[in-house]
Amino acid sequence: MLRRLPVALLVLFACHTTARPPDGPPARRIVSLLPSFTEILFAIGAGDRVVGRTQWCDYPPAAVQVPSVGEALPPNIEAVAAKKPDLVVLYNAGPNVTAAKQLERIGIRTVLIDMNRLEDVAPAARTLGRLTGFEPQADSLAHAMDRILDEPRPTPTTTLAFVVWDNPPIVIGRGSYLDELATHAGASNVFHDVSAPSAQVSLETIVARDPAWIAVLSDSGTPPAFAKRREWRAVRAVREGHFLLLRGSLFGRPSPRSGEAIRQFRALLAR
Amino acid sequence: MKWTLLIVLSVAALIASVMLGPAAVPLADLLHSDIVWDLRMPRALLAFLVGGSLGVAGAGLQALVRNPLADPFLLGLSGGAGLGAVLAIALHLPGPWALPLAAFAGALAALALVYRLGLIGGAALDPRILLLGGVAVGAFAAAITTAIVSLADAAELRNAFLWLWGGLSGASWDAVLLIAVYAPIPLLVLLAAARPLDLLALGEEPASYLGADVEAVKRRVYLAASLLTAAAVAVSGVIGFVGLVVPHIARLTWGHRHRALLPAAFLGGGALLAIADTLARMVVAPRELPVGVVTALIGVPVFAFLLRRWTIA
Amino acid sequence: MLQLDDVTFRYPRASRNALSGVSLDVGHGQFHAVLGPNGSGKTTLVRVALGAVAPLVGRADVDGRAAVSWSKQELARRIGVVPQREDNLFPQRVRETVLLGRYPHLSLWGRERSEDRDAVDRALAACDVAHLADRWVWTLSGGEYQRVRVARALAQAPQLLVLDEPSMSLDLRHAMELFELVRGLVAQQGLGVLMITHDLNLAARFADAVLLLENGRAIAAGAPVDVLTQETVAAVFSWPVAIQMIEGRPQMLPLRKPKESRP
Numbered sequence: 001m002l003r004r005l006p007v008a009l010l011v012l013f014a015c016h017t018t019a020r021p022p023d024g025p026p027a028r029r030i031v032s033l034l035p036s037f038t039e040i041l042f043a044i045g046a047g048d049r050v051v052g053r054t055q056w057c058d059y060p061p062a063a064v065q066v067p068s069v070g071e072a073l074p075p076n077i078e079a080v081a082a083k084k085p086d087l088v089v090l091y092n093a094g095p096n097v098t099a100a101k102q103l104e105r106i107g108i109r110t111v112l113i114d115m116n117r118l119e120d121v122a123p124a125a126r127t128l129g130r131l132t133g134f135e136p137q138a139d140s141l142a143h144a145m146d147r148i149l150d151e152p153r154p155t156p157t158t159t160l161a162f163v164v165w166d167n168p169p170i171v172i173g174r175g176s177y178l179d180e181l182a183t184h185a186g187a188s189n190v191f192h193d194v195s196a197p198s199a200q201v202s203l204e205t206i207v208a209r210d211p212a213w214i215a216v217l218s219d220s221g222t223p224p225a226f227a228k229r230r231e232w233r234a235v236r237a238v239r240e241g242h243f244l245l246l247r248g249s250l251f252g253r254p255s256p257r258s259g260e261a262i263r264q265f266r267a268l269l270a271r
Numbered sequence: 272m273k274w275t276l277l278i279v280l281s282v283a284a285l286i287a288s289v290m291l292g293p294a295a296v297p298l299a300d301l302l303h304s305d306i307v308w309d310l311r312m313p314r315a316l317l318a319f320l321v322g323g324s325l326g327v328a329g330a331g332l333q334a335l336v337r338n339p340l341a342d343p344f345l346l347g348l349s350g351g352a353g354l355g356a357v358l359a360i361a362l363h364l365p366g367p368w369a370l371p372l373a374a375f376a377g378a379l380a381a382l383a384l385v386y387r388l389g390l391i392g393g394a395a396l397d398p399r400i401l402l403l404g405g406v407a408v409g410a411f412a413a414a415i416t417t418a419i420v421s422l423a424d425a426a427e428l429r430n431a432f433l434w435l436w437g438g439l440s441g442a443s444w445d446a447v448l449l450i451a452v453y454a455p456i457p458l459l460v461l462l463a464a465a466r467p468l469d470l471l472a473l474g475e476e477p478a479s480y481l482g483a484d485v486e487a488v489k490r491r492v493y494l495a496a497s498l499l500t501a502a503a504v505a506v507s508g509v510i511g512f513v514g515l516v517v518p519h520i521a522r523l524t525w526g527h528r529h530r531a532l533l534p535a536a537f538l539g540g541g542a543l544l545a546i547a548d549t550l551a552r553m554v555v556a557p558r559e560l561p562v563g564v565v566t567a568l569i570g571v572p573v574f575a576f577l578l579r580r581w582t583i584a
Numbered sequence: 585m586l587q588l589d590d591v592t593f594r595y596p597r598a599s600r601n602a603l604s605g606v607s608l609d610v611g612h613g614q615f616h617a618v619l620g621p622n623g624s625g626k627t628t629l630v631r632v633a634l635g636a637v638a639p640l641v642g643r644a645d646v647d648g649r650a651a652v653s654w655s656k657q658e659l660a661r662r663i664g665v666v667p668q669r670e671d672n673l674f675p676q677r678v679r680e681t682v683l684l685g686r687y688p689h690l691s692l693w694g695r696e697r698s699e700d701r702d703a704v705d706r707a708l709a710a711c712d713v714a715h716l717a718d719r720w721v722w723t724l725s726g727g728e729y730q731r732v733r734v735a736r737a738l739a740q741a742p743q744l745l746v747l748d749e750p751s752m753s754l755d756l757r758h759a760m761e762l763f764e765l766v767r768g769l770v771a772q773q774g775l776g777v778l779m780i781t782h783d784l785n786l787a788a789r790f791a792d793a794v795l796l797l798e799n800g801r802a803i804a805a806g807a808p809v810d811v812l813t814q815e816t817v818a819a820v821f822s823w824p825v826a827i828q829m830i831e832g833r834p835q836m837l838p839l840r841k842p843k844e845s846r847p
Contacts, residue, residue, distance in 0.1 A: 007567055051306075063575040104275065110498070115482045164429040164430070165427075165433070167370065167438070167440060167441040168433055168438040168441075168559065168561070169433060169440055169559075170430060191557065193557070194557065194558065198438075199557075199558045200433060200556050200558060200560075200561070201293075201558055201559055202292065202293050202294075202440065202552045202557070202559045203310055203440055204292050204293060204294045204306045204311065204552075205293045205556070205557045205559075207305065207306050207310065208293070208295070208296075208306060209294075209295065209557075225365070225366070225367060228355030228367060229367045229441075229443065229561045230309070230443040230444060230445055231309060231310060231313070231441070231442060231443040234305050234306065234309040234310055234465055260363070334673075337671075337673050338672075339673070446786075463692060463693075466687050466690065469684060469687070470684060470687060472672060472673040472674055473670045473671070473672055473673075473684070474667075474669065474670050474671045474672075476669075476670075477665075477667050477670045479636070479656055480634070480659075480660065480663075480665035480667060480689035481660050481684060481685065481687055481688060481740070482656050482657040482659070482660030482661070482687060483656060483687075484655075484656050484657075489666050522674070526680070527674040527675075527676060527680075540596070
């Protein structure tokens with residue numbers, strides 16, 4: 001009985017990770033409530049079926065032409081419904097589960113999909129392919145993502161720490177997509193031992209672990225504000241100006257462009 | 272004898288803060304280490320100064336509002352500071368000092384508002400009105416803060432709340448210098464009010480018949496304690512329980528005479544926060560707990576214990 | 585010491601005067617009692633006399649200077665006040681609470697001196713509470729606590745004592761002891777005393793002079809036997825009394841109303 005428990009839990013878990021996509025005709029009016037899903041939909045050729053996106057969906061350029069329905073977590077139900085969609089794609093997280101139920105209650109088909117790590121892109125593509133009828137394109141995208149995942153991890157040639165906030169210092173751990181990116185790009189996250197996606201750490205820990213690079217998500221191209229702070233200059237990488245400035249749109253989320261992100265990341269590290 | 276112990280404890284707390292940390296610094300390298308000089312020393316000193324300020328402010332305020340359960344953050348200052356901090360982040364104000372300055376300004380605004388409320392109808396800083404006004408202003412500020420957070424980019428502002436929970440991770444020699452220059456004045460004002468505060472404990476009328484200029488004393492104590500608290504919030508967020516519990520612990524040994532109580536509260540508060548910060552850095556290393564959580568975890572059992580003694584007495 | 589000359593006072597936004605044309609003169613070695621029904625202005629009189637509020641008309645002086653012109657600290661060095669109520673927030677020992685009476689004499693940063701400790705000891709002895717010096721205040725009986733408060737006022741080394749209804753919640757023995765104490769201080773130390781009290785009989789027994797107020801006016805002032813006559817008392821307090829003399833002092837015996845007018 002006790003031995004069956006882990007299996008049962010695993011099955012339960014698997015059932016909850018992605019809701020079974022409902023059957024029915026291919027979706028023709030889609031509201032996408034996550035930038036990653038918007039990118040996937042356009043990548044598999046379903047772009048002109050997207051009738052609503054979040055304000056954060058900025059790729060591809062054609063997506064920006066699609067009207068925005070505002071925030072994503074949680075979404076504005078009325079704004080979404082006003083687009084008269086036949087499918088709404090939501091990121092699988094607490095507030096969205098409630099929103100999905102509300103949409104279902106007013107007769108709108110929804111699907112909740114995980115999108116936390118690199119390995120979530122392929123299954124998401126396949127699901128969206130099935131729902132839109134673009135299975136062949138979706139499958140080829142999924143294969144491309146699988147190939148990236150199957151590539152042997154390069155031996156790390158350098159170290160980094162991802163800093164998402166400075167006061168208090170918050171870094172990325174191995175639970176995060178950014179850590180995966182770094183691994184594929186050949187850099188070792190000095191906080192890989194932290195299992196959570198992000199965690200508050202002492203500044204002196206960052207100094208002691210002495211990463212060669214400090215990576216930040218930044219669209220400005222200039223070093224972050226904390227670089228000038230006296231206490232941060234105890235970090236060697238900050239003193240030497242070794243910043244990896246990563247554009248949020250490309251590097252900040254798992255997407256069909258993850259392969260490109262990894263390539264650019266490698267190039268940045270090689271400088 | 273008890274003073275000797277307290278001083279020894281304070282020094283020990285400071286030394287421990289400098290020697291101990293998640294980054295293993297061998298004893299031999301202690302004096303040459305960047306980590307020690309650039310990070311641990313300013314952090315330990317800042318913890319001591321902030322903890323001491325909160326301890327003294329708490330003692331003064333408890334006497335002023337005639338309520339032993341008063342905490343420096345009861346007067347709406349934390350709400351104001353939080354609003355200031357969130358606005359600074361939401362508006363993307365530039366510069367490394369934007370957040371502390373905005374928090375300080377927010378705290379001052381709350382201070383002015385509560386002070387003004389305390390004067391309504393000639394109330395002349397009636398303690399009950401100060402307390403109620405503080406709660407009201409704090410709640411109001413918190414409501415606006417929540418509204419801003421819900422409307423703006425969630426991730427950054429979530430991190431603002433982590434800052435608000437209290438942390439000395441922003442400690443630098445600049446911050447230490449700032450507090451070291453700023454704090455002595457309100458601290459001296461409070462110390463000078465030590466005897467009038469003893470008298471105030473009898474009630475305002477008896478205090479004035481024993482020579483206290485009650486209105487002036489209330490004003491000075493309120494402003495000095497609030498300014499100390501505002502500065503503490505600006506550099507280290509809201510660190511609760513220090514201002515509430517330390518005066519009570521000090522009273523157990525030093526009694527109620529403020530001439531002894533205030534300095535004891537300073538040293539006690541400083542030692543407590545230095546120790547709490549060391550624990551915050553070490554207990555879940557490499558991760559760090561917000562120090563406000565540690566002071567609450569230490570403070571609540573101590574407080575419950577004190578409450579039992581109080582009700583039994 | 586205290587001189588009130590034809591004082592008139594009205595509280596802000598009040599419809600009538602709290603005091604109208606009241607005069608009072610309290611000097612050394614004199615025990616003055618202020619009597620009157622509720623709301624007759626007794627507490628207001630003390631407030632004006634001590635400079636807490638300024639009179640609208642007339643003068644209220646302490647040692648020849650207007651009471652309001654004195655600083656609180658200067659006044660506290662001359663006048664010891666035992667107000668009706670005090671609300672001690674934190675637990676204290678008797679010696680500590682009496683020491684508070686020395687505060688008007690202490691400099692801002694200076695420590696307590698031996699003369700301060702001696703003054704406390706003398707005050708404790710004079711009020712016969714020296715044996716309670718190390719007790720916690722909350723363990724005292726009402727009578728003991730009241731004497732401790734008088735000791736605190738004495739520790740101020742005042743020339744004048746002002747007491748506001750000091751015997752209010754004391755039993756017979758403790759009330760007598762308190763009045764004897766005050767009388768003794770007047771006799772031995774030459775203190776002036778101004779006391780507000782509801783206890784007509786004890787005031788009549790112990791006071792040198794009595795001021796009777798009604799609706800803010802002085803009805804009569806002078807020796808108890810002259811002021812507290814049967815007609816005056818019955819009129820001011822709206823109740824019939826009979827007067828009996830004891831040791832040359834009038835004692836009031838309230839009479840029951842005739843059967844027909846009883847409810």
